[in-house]
Structures are given as C-alpha cells and as structure tokens.
Amino acid sequence: MQDIFISPLETGMVSWMEAFAKAKISATVQVSPTKIQKNAFVIFWLHMNEDRQEWLTNAIQLIQKKYVNAKIVVLANAPNQAEAFHAMSMGVVAYSHAYSPAFVLTEIKTVISHGGVWLGQDLLKRIIEVSTSLAGNQAEQVNQHLKSLTKREKEVAVEAAKGLSNKEIARILKITERTVKAHLSSTFERLGAKDRLHLALMLNKKPT
Numbered sequence: 001m002q003d004i005f006i007s008p009l010e011t012g013m014v015s016w017m018e019a020f021a022k023a024k025i026s027a028t029v030q031v032s033p034t035k036i037q038k039n040a041f042v043i044f045w046l047h048m049n050e051d052r053q054e055w056l057t058n059a060i061q062l063i064q065k066k067y068v069n070a071k072i073v074v075l076a077n078a079p080n081q082a083e084a085f086h087a088m089s090m091g092v093v094a095y096s097h098a099y100s101p102a103f104v105l106t107e108i109k110t111v112i113s114h115g116g117v118w119l120g121q122d123l124l125k126r127i128i129e130v131s132t133s134l135a136g137n138q139a140e141q142v143n144q145h146l147k148s149l150t151k152r153e154k155e156v157a158v159e160a161a162k163g164l165s166n167k168e169i170a171r172i173l174k175i176t177e178r179t180v181k182a183h184l185s186s187t188f189e190r191l192g193a194k195d196r197l198h199l200a201l202m203l204n205k206k207p208t
Helices: 014-019 053-066 081-089 102-113 121-135 139-147 151-160 166-173 177-191 196-203
Strands: 002-006 024-026 042-048 071-076 094-097
Touching: 014 102, 042 053, 053 071, 053 081, 071 081, 071 102, 081 094, 081 121, 094 102, 121 196, 139 151, 139 196, 151 166, 151 177, 151 196, 166 177, 177 196
Parallel strands: 002 024, 002 042, 042 071, 071 094
Antiparallel strands: none
8 A cells, every 4th residue: 555644744754754664745635646656555644733624624525536445544733532533434544643653653554454443542442432332242242252262362352342552451461562462463363353443342242
C-alpha cells in the first residue's frame, strides 16, 4: 500500500518518515497523479489541527469519491471522542494521535491492511463497554473461543478484550510487551479476529 500524508507541514513529522520512508506529503487532498502509483491501494493519513473540523469532512468525502480503494486514517493533534466517532461514521478506518511514534503507525497500517480498524485506547474501551451491554455473547460462545487458545494466550486475550494496552497487560501478567504482542498476533490468527475491537466483541459476555 502507498502512504500519502495530507498535512500543512511540508516535510511531515519525523515519526511519519521513520515509519514510511517512501511516503508522500501533500498539502491538499488534490494529490498530483504522479504521486500515486497506477492501481495502487492508497492509505491517506489526514493530519488534523484543532481548527480543521469542516476540512476533515470535506477531505474524507473527496477521497472517497476520487480514490475508491483508498483507506483513510485521521491523525489528530488533539484527539477527542466526538471527532473520532464522526470520522469513523464516515468510513475512516483508524484514528490516532498525530504525534504517535513510528512503531504505532506501522501497527496501524498492519491492522487496517488486514481489514481491521484502529482506535485510541479511551475510545476503544468506551465502544467495548457499550457493545458488551447491548450485544454481548453467550457464555458458551466465549468459552468455545477460549478453548482454542493456549493458557497464556487466553490470559492475554481476556485482558485485551477489556481494552487494555499491551503495556498494561504486560504489567498485570508480569511479561514483556513483546511477549504480549506475540500472543495477541497468535490469538488473532487462531480466532480470525481482525483487530482488538473484533477480539473484544468475540470474548465479552452478556451482562447477567
């Protein structure tokens, strides 16, 4: 996938280029055709300042009209839930902080490339809470999913389904973040989960 950052910053942020050395930077959504490879699947990373609310809506609509196969990520200087929900309702597949480190950006790309969505932790927890209260699974369904996991994968998956970060899970289980990430990758593959939200929807039970 080709990465194009739409930002008023001429050279972008250091973390963007660390993550994607071949990424293009453009000041507007009207990207020059020479910057987009023919038939390429494109990820547009929209850099949001606090005063660009109307611009965000227009930019998303223009991308969706002009680049049918594109995926859209919003990078906000000051993330907030209302903006995130609005962006997601319009078809954005990821919402994160504009100052996210390079490794987070690469994880975002991996998740959305496999059909998943990426949300900030606070928003993820909120959606999990609402989804569980409205449409949690029967205990038998959850137990069936957990049976296919190893003991450690199960422990990690249960905590991830609460919306906890890798760092929080590592602290609770007294393992490294790298180990948490490895167990989650294996769990996603075993259960066919696309992302952490999908995993939570699979493992959270209906309230009794």
